[in-house]
Amino acid sequence: MHTPSSPARMLARRSFFRVAGAGAAVSALVLAGCGKDDPEPPVPGTPTLSLGNFVATATSDPNITVLNYAYLLEQIEAAFYDKVVTTPPADLLPGELAYLTDMRDHELIHREYLKYALGTSAYDNTLATPLVFDFSTFTLTTRTGVWTAARQLEEIGVAAYNGAAKYLTSADHLNALGKIVSVEARHAALAREVLQPGSFADNVGTTGLDDAKTPAQVVALIQPFVPIAISTANLPTT
Amino acid sequence: MNFFHILSEIEKTDPEVFERFDSRRQVFKHMTGFGKKMTAAALPLAMGAIFNKAYGQTTSAPGVNDVLNFALKLEYLEAYFYNIGLSGDGTIGNNTTTAAQTALRAQFSATNLSSLLKIRTDENNHVNFLRTALGADAIAAPAVSQFDFTGGKGTNAGPFAGLFSNAALFLAVAQSLEDTGVRAYKGGAPYLASNKDVLTAALNIHSVEARHASRLRTMRRGGPMNDNASATAGAGTGASPKSWISGQDGGGASPAQTAPIYAAGSAPAYTPAGITFPAEDNVTQGATGAAAGVNLQTALASLSFPAAAFSEAFDEPLDVPTVSTIARTFTITGSTIF
Numbered sequence: 250m251h252t253p254s255s256p257a258r259m260l261a262r263r264s265f266f267r268v269a270g271a272g273a274a275v276s277a278l279v280l281a282g283c284g285k286d287d288p289e290p291p292v293p294g295t296p297t298l299s300l301g302n303f304v305a306t307a308t309s310d311p312n313i314t315v316l317n318y319a320y321l322l323e324q325i326e327a328a329f330y331d332k333v334v335t336t337p338p339a340d341l342l343p344g345e346l347a348y349l350t351d352m353r354d355h356e357l358i359h360r361e362y363l364k365y366a367l368g369t370s371a372y373d374n375t376l377a378t379p380l381v382f383d384f385s386t387f388t389l390t391t392r393t394g395v396w397t398a399a400r401q402l403e404e405i406g407v408a409a410y411n412g413a414a415k416y417l418t419s420a421d422h423l424n425a426l427g428k429i430v431s432v433e434a435r436h437a438a439l440a441r442e443v444l445q446p447g448s449f450a451d452n453v454g455t456t457g458l459d460d461a462k463t464p465a466q467v468v469a470l471i472q473p474f475v476p477i478a479i480s481t482a483n484l485p486t487t
Numbered sequence: 488m489n490f491f492h493i494l495s496e497i498e499k500t501d502p503e504v505f506e507r508f509d510s511r512r513q514v515f516k517h518m519t520g521f522g523k524k525m526t527a528a529a530l531p532l533a534m535g536a537i538f539n540k541a542y543g544q545t546t547s548a549p550g551v552n553d554v555l556n557f558a559l560k561l562e563y564l565e566a567y568f569y570n571i572g573l574s575g576d577g578t579i580g581n582n583t584t585t586a587a588q589t590a591l592r593a594q595f596s597a598t599n600l601s602s603l604l605k606i607r608t609d610e611n612n613h614v615n616f617l618r619t620a621l622g623a624d625a626i627a628a629p630a631v632s633q634f635d636f637t638g639g640k641g642t643n644a645g646p647f648a649g650l651f652s653n654a655a656l657f658l659a660v661a662q663s664l665e666d667t668g669v670r671a672y673k674g675g676a677p678y679l680a681s682n683k684d685v686l687t688a689a690l691n692i693h694s695v696e697a698r699h700a701s702r703l704r705t706m707r708r709g710g711p712m713n714d715n716a717s718a719t720a721g722a723g724t725g726a727s728p729k730s731w732i733s734g735q736d737g738g739g740a741s742p743a744q745t746a747p748i749y750a751a752g753s754a755p756a757y758t759p760a761g762i763t764f765p766a767e768d769n770v771t772q773g774a775t776g777a778a779a780g781v782n783l784q785t786a787l788a789s790l791s792f793p794a795a796a797f798s799e800a801f802d803e804p805l806d807v808p809t810v811s812t813i814a815r816t817f818t819i820t821g822s823t824i825f
Contacts, residue, residue, distance in 0.1 A: 357792075428801040434697035
């Protein structure tokens with residue numbers, strides 16, 4: 250049920266992770282230093298982003314597909330909060346920057362955790378430069394704009410994890426996903442509260458259940474943030 | 488009698504026999520004492536105990552209905568709590584409001600009361616949803632009299648005495664119940680994987696419990712009459728919690744009673760190898776099977792994030808026996824619900 254772990258793979262993971270910590274710091278700097286005047290470098294490689302191979306072949310692994318999907322979501326969230334914390338809107342209320350900083354930290358840790366879990370199976374393992382996400386659809390110069398964006402991203406995250414969990418065949422990965430999604434739900438509730446007190450569970454209907462979205466639904470929602478087309482061909486549907 | 492010879496013979500048909508005794512090999516520490524302390528007559532009895540630990544199926548992995556019925560019990564616990572405090576006689580679907588409930592309601596701002604009533608509605612809906620999902624397999628509704636939310640085991644004079652007339656106490660117990668629920672659903676999820684629809688539904692309840700916990704934590708930071716989520720950022724302690732669990736949250740809202748909600752669980756024998764129940768301050772993630780995970784705080788030290796962030800980023804699951812012990816805080820002596 251779980252990913253085989255040979256001693257060689259463990260070693261590779263460990264050495265990989267040492268690099269990953271440094272890489273995260275570097276990419277944060279790149280994002281921070283990316284002003285409007287800097288044209289974004291073209292992303293080399295294929296023009297579409299495929300998150301894994303869910304086609305039912307002997308070598309396909311739905312766990313890799315779902316983890317890559319989660320990894321992309323966490324990359325988007327981490328980049329968003331990093332941008333906001335680096336250049337916060339002037340009208341944030343007392344305490345709000347502390348919330349946003351905590352949320353940035355959590356999402357970046359989620360991202361690095363998933364990168365570790367995927368190892369060389371990470372979708373961007375062979376990309377020369379990491380994807381630079383596009384948040385131009387958001388208004389990040391006001392607290393209302395920032396929290397509206399945070400609410401949107403967190404709600405996408407909760408619904409995406411809730412909808413994708415059933416495709417995992419590894420109990421370990423399911424366990425790990427559960428540890429992350431409740432933190433996303435805590436974030437989502439707070440973002441809602443900041444914008445509109447009392448709205449923490451407005452999306453919870455008469456059954457008392459939260460949203461679950463299919464990968465295809467989620468990809469349509471996150472495509473505006475991703476600079477290349479995301480292929481849904483290999484995403485699980487059943 | 489050569490004990491190791493016996494084990495060696497067993498190993499030929501069960502290569503994992505040594506692991507079965509105890510993954511941490513503590514059994515061999517116990518065995519060190521055998522030679523010194525135990526008579527030959529007592530040895531067979533001791534061996535029986537050891538083999539029972541290794542192979543005995545005193546508990547087996549819960550099935551889908553077991554997990555759902557356990558969740559249903561917890562939802563009754565939560566729903567009865569909000570019902571008694573805010574509206575009705577405790578039971579599902581009773582919506583009369585007493586003078587005492589009106590008095591408690593008056594201690595909250597209109598928006599905060601509205602949030603509490605929404606949480607109450609959600610918990611009652613969870614009971615109904617799970618009853619429908621289980622159908623004829625659902626447990627009978629427990630009697631309201633089986634619960635004592637003061638923690639007094641039936642005396643109604645426990646450490647939370649007065650919780651239904653004191654807004655701060657009410658919120659403290661509410662947060663404790665919701666945080667317990669989040670950990671419990673997380674612990675149950677791996678046993679629901681065989682039924683994709685049920686797993687998804689359970690996770691959809693799980694994230695709602697997390698929303699509730701987050702909202703209650705907002706109220707506890709600002710106070711029952713304060714609507715403003717931005718009032719204070721929260722220190723991450725029991726008295727002024729963040730919206731997420733930070734470390735072990737200082738033992739929670741009332742550490743003498745609530746510390747176990749944030750502490751480590753204990754893995755029952757049937758637990759899959761990669762799944763553990765660490766305390767909420769855990770920073771090591773990603774174990775797969777027998778392979779250990781990675782200490783994220785160490786591996787990502789270059790980020791210079793506060794230590795608490797690494798625990799806050801992940802909520803941890805709890806096992807059924809530990810959740811049952813926590814839940815028994817709120818049942819009367821002699822109750823067999825949990």
